[in-house]
Amino acid sequence: MDAKQELVGQLAALMPGMVEEIARIVGDYRISRELSRERCGLERKVSAFLAARKIDGLSPKTLKNYREMLSAFAAKVEKPVTRIDTDDIRGYIAYLAQERGLKDSSIQTHINTLRSFFSWLDQEDAIRKNPMRKIKSLKLDKFQARRPLTPEELERLRDGCRSYKEKALVEFLVSSGCRLSEVAGIRADQIDWRERSVEVLGKGGKRRVVYFSVRASLMLRAYIEQRKGGEALFASSKAPYEPMSPRAIERAVETVGVRAGERRRIHPHLLRHTFATNALHGGMDLTVIQHLLGHSDPKTTMIYAELRPDAVKYAYERVIA
Incomplete structure (x- = not known):
């Protein structure tokens, strides 16, 4: 029995005495059965x-x-x-x-x-x-989407922090250029306080050493001294003080951004982008930035080298004027 005959039979069972009428109505239609696998x-x-x-x-x-x-x-x-x-x-x-x-x-x-x-x-x-x-x-608007924080916006973000934990998180992200997943994987005992550095596990299982600022070091020390426990550099505030998940870090940074009155969403990658842009405008060699960011392809790092009006003016005044 084909699909059309089966349909006529099922409709006729519901409406006895109308077999011929049903057959006439569906006669000009091509009917196929849709299989469950489809x-x-x-x-x-x-x-x-x-x-x-x-x-x-x-x-x-x-x-x-x-x-x-x-x-x-x-x-x-x-x-x-x-x-x-x-x-x-x-x-x-x-x-x-x-x-x-x-x-x-x-x-x-x-x-x-x-x-x-x-x-x-x-x-x-x-x-x-x-x-x-x-x-x-x-x-x-790709430029607007990738636009790093201005010095004024960064200061407002700092003002939006209420705890040493938030201050340490913002300062570490913006001065180290670490990826979100890398920050979540750092233990406090891995920190080299003298060199203000730490080895992180990046993409593809590749390890590299990153550095952080004096301000970040001060905020990190203050945060670690006052917290109740945890082996991770950034740990949960509640027992058993597990490492903050990447999503928890994202939410913490976003909350600070909202508190600071920023209209666009503030997220860890924006702070990484801000680090790279500031490093480039400060005169750091592009290959060094590539190493610090953990980019295997220099083309990825070149995103931060896109010419903007303010970057052109800065370069001109630095070298010519």
């Missing part, structure tokens, strides 16, 4: 994509972000992966903007994730046509 195909493809990216060496945090965004997409679209078209993608982007109220930068992250996912499906010959080909990236 309905869950998108979720399975997402799992396969994440597994492939894990083999490629993506970090657990990136994989987690991919999983959350693609799961949200699958829950909203609810279509077999082979039937998703460009209109579905556009509808989802509109949903992110209008119903979820996401900022353009966050929407662009979703677009980038979907582009990566569907490009992988295309390469794997899992789809006939890539629905992301006609989806353009949003026009973002």
